[in-house]
Amino acid sequence: MEFGEEGLLQEPVSPGGQFINSSVLSLAILAILESQVPIDDSQTFFLLKNVFLPINPRFSSIMVEGADKKNKQWKKVTVKVEDHVHVPIFSSGMSPASYDIYFDEYITKIASETFPQSRPLWELHLFKYPTSHAAGQMIFKIHHALGDGYSLMGALLSCLQNAHNPSIPLTFPTLKSAKNETSSRSRAFEFMPKILSSVFNGAWDFSWSILKGTWVEDDRTPIRSGVEGVEFRPVSVSTLMLPIEEIKLIKNKLGVTINDVITGTIFMGIRMYIQEMNSEKSSSQNCTALVLLNTRLVAGYKSVQEMLIETNKSWGNRFVFLQVSVPKSSEVSKPLDFVWEAHNIIKRQRKSSAWYFTTRLWDILKKFRGAEAASKYIYNTLKNTSITITNMIGPLEQMSLVNHPIEGIYFIVTGSPQCLSVTAMSYMGKLRIALVAEKDFIDTNVLQACMKDAFRLICEAVNEFPIK
Structure with a gap:
């Protein structure tokens, strides 16, 4: 898959992508990563430009009408990364319980917001305050039209490393099929x-x-x-652990x-x-x-x-x-x-x-x-x-994002009626x-x-x- 000049990609929007990004229905996936240490955002723009955007051309594209007016296509645009990064500001020095309330209100707010169609359909939110769950939280909000949970989790995991030994890849539970002992x-x-x-x-x-x-x-x-x-x-978003x-x-x-x-x-x-x-x-x-x-x-x-x-x-x-x-x-x-x-x-x-x-x-x-x-x-x-x-x-081992060990991870889907x-x-x-x-x-x-x-x-x- 290649870009031509800045303009149309050599790829139409899939039917599924069109179905879930329309005037009728718009779905988004929010992946919440809970950092074990306070968030240092000094490398954010560099990593987004050099690691995240190259993962898939869709992350640098917008959805536009095709020539036939029936099907949409991905159009490559110049990405202003700063437009996609949001760092909310709250009063400092409060208790984790207080920041729990702020975090709940913030995630409720961004879950209800729709993406502007004039720029690529993703955002990164950095909540740099300690809650009862983590020292800081990173929220990747990505439109479902860019891919389903399998695709987007694969992309996200490609940015992460094994927290204890980056040279060893993350591993996942195996899915074993039940043995079929029935005779032919x-x-x-x-x-x-x-x-x-x-x-x-x-x-x-x-x-x-x-x-x-x-x-x-x-x-x-x-x-x-x-x-x-x-x-x-x-x-309202809440979680439990089993x-x-x-x-x-x-x-x-x-x-x-x-x-x-x-x-x-x-x-x-x-x-x-x-x-x-x-x-x-x-x-x-x-x-x-x-x-x-x-x-x-x-x-x-x-x-x-x-x-x-x-x-x-x-x-x-x-x-x-x-x-x-x-x-x-x-x-x-x-x-x-x-x-x-x-x-x-x-x-x-x-x-x-x-x-x-x-x-x-x-x-x-x-x-x-x-x-x-x-x-x-x-x-x-x-x-x-x-x-x-x-x-x-998810992975069996603890993962890390740029020296930020991830304490927990979960995802939600928003926009459903x-x-x-x-x-x-x-x-x-x-x-x-x-x-x-x-x-x-x-x-x-x-x-x-x-x-x-x-x-x-x-x-x-x-x-x-x-x-x-």
Whole structure:
């Protein structure tokens, strides 16, 4: 991928990039890095110019109309780095608890702001005050049109080093597939039923996704107000930590995946919160979660160079939504049932062909009605459901950014027309769950407590099971 003269790149904006940067829908990813030491910003401009910008031409480009007026292209511009760096100023000498409040207010403010389309779609915010979590915090805000979480995390990680030994690369947890011990003859007999099941489930799931993208809405609950324009309302961001080793223990005992354990915990926490806030109707209210699925056929992060080469093309927005019904407490009462329900539903959805047909539908809408129509369809799917859940894998070792050891890292997604979204990221043996909730509608303190209680109850219940 090369630049020509300053002007158009030799690359159009992907359909996904156009869908999530339109007049209808605009999504952004915020990656928050918590520094173990006070932030020294003396090298910021140099690093952005010489390390960050060269990672991908899109970081030095804006989105413009193509010659055909239907498709957009990336246009290279001169980047004024100082326009992209923000350092808020507050009173000095206050307590970490006081700066916690300022940080919460600041992240709420920048999460609600939209990017100016006249300059490249990224920003860096340096919060240089000690909070209860860190000595300083670096916030990378990047528009989702530049790439999905996989792409952007790969880019961010390429700027980081192993904190204890920079010469040793960062490593990540391996994703091991379950062994298939079924004989070839048995697999042959199972092949046709699986194909038929995939077709049937795909048709059903695809039909349901169309309904969700048009007029069928979730019930109004304590996590879904159902009002218009919720994406423009202030949000509250809070996080909680879960130990990866305990999650793995649950996974091994139940024979499920780590994602199943995480999703089951979130589902149970949501139901407990709804019960706490609205006990009369909570057991039967319909809630749908959009669980993001990475469609790349890769097991871990690729380097930026690998993502950009012609034969791979794994950079970009390569995800689909799996529509998963949050189990009702009237039907699921035991803690482990939430994990098994998550496991069964997500397993079936992954094998369904619905996600393929959904992406084809987006392409058809774009072709015949334009990118705005496809964007509107995705917007309605988000608006008519209750929650989005997504997660990423982080490094096992502590990482460092220019001699700033990173104490913690998490990410959030903003701009969605939902009252609640949940993201999760592993780092140094712990899982950081971030809750992005509509301010003054969802009580994040109660919701956070419900999530912790759900995990505790699942841990207690799983102790009755032998390790598989």
